[in-house]
Amino acid sequence: MPADPSSTNARRGNPARAGRASPKRGAEPGMSRHATMNIGCRLIAATAATMMAVAPVLAEPARPGRPAQQRAHAETVATLAAAFQRAFRSNPDILAQRASVRATQEAIPQARAGLLPQVSATAYAGVLSARSLLSGTPTSSYQSGTFYQRGVALTATQTLFDGWRTQNSVLQAQAQVGTQREQMRAIEQAVLLDVATTYLAVATGQALVEVQRRNVGFLTETLTTTRTRLASGVATPTDVAQAEARLSRGLADLSSTETDLSIARDRFLRIVGAPPAARLAPASAVDRLIPRSRDASRDIAGQDNPAVLAAISSVKSAESAIRVAQGQMLPQLSMQAQVARDIGIDVSTLRTDSAQVVGRLTVPLYAGGAPEAQVRQARELLGQAQMQLDSARVQSRSVAFAGHAALDNATFTIRAATAEVRAADVTVEGVRKQADAGLRTLTELLNAQQDSVNARARLLQAQSDRLVASYTILAATGRLELPRLGVTQPAVGAPPPQSDLGVRSDAWGELRNPTGPARPASAR
Template identity: 25%
Template sequence: MLRRLSLALAVAAASNGMAWAAEQAPLSTKTDLVTVYQEAAANNADLAAARADYAARREVVPQARAGLLPNLSAGANMSDTRTQVDSPANTSSRSGTVYQANLSQPLFRADRWFQLQAAQATDEQAALELSATEQNLILQSAESYFAVLRAQDNLASTKAEEAAFKRQLDQSNERFDVGLSDKTDVLEAQAGFDTARANRIIAQQQVEDAFEALITLTNRDFASLEGIEHSLPILAPTPNDAKAWVDTAAAQNLNLQASNYAVEAAEETLRQRKSGHAPTLDAVASYQKGDNDSLGFSNSGAPGQARFGGDVEQRSIGLQLNIPLYSGGLTSSQVRESYQRLNQSEQLRESLRRQVVQNTRNLHRAVNTDVETVQARKQSIISNQSALEATEIGYQVGTRNIVDVLDAQRQLYSSVRNYNNARYDYILNNLRLKQAAGTLSPDDLAALEQYLKSDYNPDKDFLPPDLAKAAEAQLRGNPQY
């Protein structure tokens, strides 16, 4: 009787027959998760743009503060004026230079004070939005990193599947040659192999695409990445209480905190617009120095004739009060606009709060679902492997046909891909849950480092090492394994 085609045998055939992954990713140049994040933090263009945006936005504070500080200006005026009177005929001229300095100090400017308060709130909002961008880069690094590992594991499983279908095709040809099967079996096996080969080509492209996305994120080229071990604990979130996570998110979610400052800035802007109706009071001082002609000191009877000789100095100091009476409705319109902007910012904050609550609850459920799914998917591999071997035995003795065998093989490798997808979904959903709660940090990536395997080979390590033994135990009816 022919040897049953086990999953371990297919993996070995794929590893020996297809060395693409090994050629693309030398083990000596593998990169870990933290290094990828560090490269992203140093080279990511979106993060650099966000930092530049923050540096620009924080300048609103000194700009607003300037409206409350003294304003000092200096200047000079040089002129040459000629005056001619027709009757009686008389011509005079005046020329000279005047130097002047003016000082103004706001004493009561309610609008500028509220403008400063709004600017400070905007500065806090910008800082939190930058922090949210930096935190999101942690998640992006993990998503890009594990997208590569997911694609590599998917490629490894499709290569093993292709090798399994190739072996089935060879067996079908051998059976046809000795008259144990008809041409239909060969054609069915050929169709299965061709499909598996097409899937392997697509999976190979997906690996290359995943590496390309990692290059875009970090502006660095990586030959290979360290893989995640199957010993990674698959545990429920701590605490396993959705309300506790929601409360943490309400208090610490960075985008939600930024929206609070956006509302505060809108409130201060409204106060600023309202204070446009208030009077203003400034202390003013001026100083002028120039010759008497330039300053206009002359006898009233004869224009241009100096009353004083030499230079003249003028000094003045006083208070300047301005009471707005009517500005064409501009101030009232700006107040109405600010009311609506405040309402807009409050509604956006409420929308964001609801979204954060929804995402936190959904992600908490997703992590708990992932915990059960990973175990179920692992058991599914064992069951499908046992089912495949049983189907192959039936095919050898004539109780099953080739279509049954091919379907069992497809189910087996589909369960393999589902298992690996569940593992990576668990890792990423954990990180997304922490981001929603506002607690995600680089330490979470460092915590995964201990489960990364520097000699990870996708062609051999995409499956848990105990699967073959577990499948054989199940096939023999040993449920306690």
């Protein structure tokens, strides 16, 4: 027990502290009651403040907009189709790429603006003070004056020919949009593949946990029976030790399997945005969508893989970039019209109204070698894009081939593991009966049970591997899309890019928008 502080203070020669700490040692009764009242008042005040702070929170009804993460975590996903839909709608990687597509789309109207009229209004006002020295007089004389000048002008400029730079810039922007769209498809299919892989990992983990729990139950029952037989003099202490060792191994295997399941569930939450249900529905096979042979998968992957299509669009964009750079060395033709009014130019002129139309032809002769260098640079970038296209084709074909090989191997493993499970179950039942009759040892029974558990684990893993290989082939061939899978695709359509072909009714609308980027729930 800890020492009494009051007695300690008394022993140290501090009777005042000892008296205040314990009324029995000479403290005044009034001071004790006063201290007790102060403590009671403080407790009451603290309790009241806590209740006042907590009561609004407890009484506040649940608003749909505030606890978004809590609602997301409360909603569980039980089917693979629901997981696909949720990830397609809310996965941050997909949303980021959709925003990139929308941003790239705005390059098209920017490129079209090169051949559209440019109209501007100008107004000015100022003071001009001038002093002039006059000649031709016997003596020098000066003339000075102050003029308050002001005026307005309206100018319109129309480019007639720019070396086809605008047309090629539009083609380049369209190719860039195509690249971004295909990259978005690639990211969508990669996310859907991750969803399918994680879903199957969770479902397999749940099944393996059940297998390990049944194994622990079997080993527990075996240990109880062995101890009973030991008490009867039939079994030996060695048999009990073996049963205890196998039970300990079974508990360790169960703990490891539960840990793997919890990791898979956390990864599922990160990818899908919602936790998996306690029992997931079986995933349906997609064999009808898979090419029949490895060579067919390789050929389709080399043509329809989103990464390959994105690389093709990048090659088209690089070709247009060369023509845009070459257009700088061609003549430029434009026309400009201006209407102006100037007031208070000088003493003799009160107002001047003017209108003019000017055509300009500009022929580049020498620009320091910059246009030529840009052409050479664009050609090198075209070569790089072509090499990237070849690399994308090789990689997609390799992934499709590997996926088909894994599919064939998993199919064979499933057939073998199914037969092994059937034989292992029969073996366990037969060895148990023979062990009860004294014809088999406990070690043989425990080994048969372990073989049965291992066979079931291999079967479950092979079934999961086969489905994962199927979805891998679909992603490599560009077929891992929700409509193809028979899943309703969430509406994520985005409005087309704005065009400046006509005069906009609100030219300053973009300046009044918030500076922060918009974050739509989903757009494509």
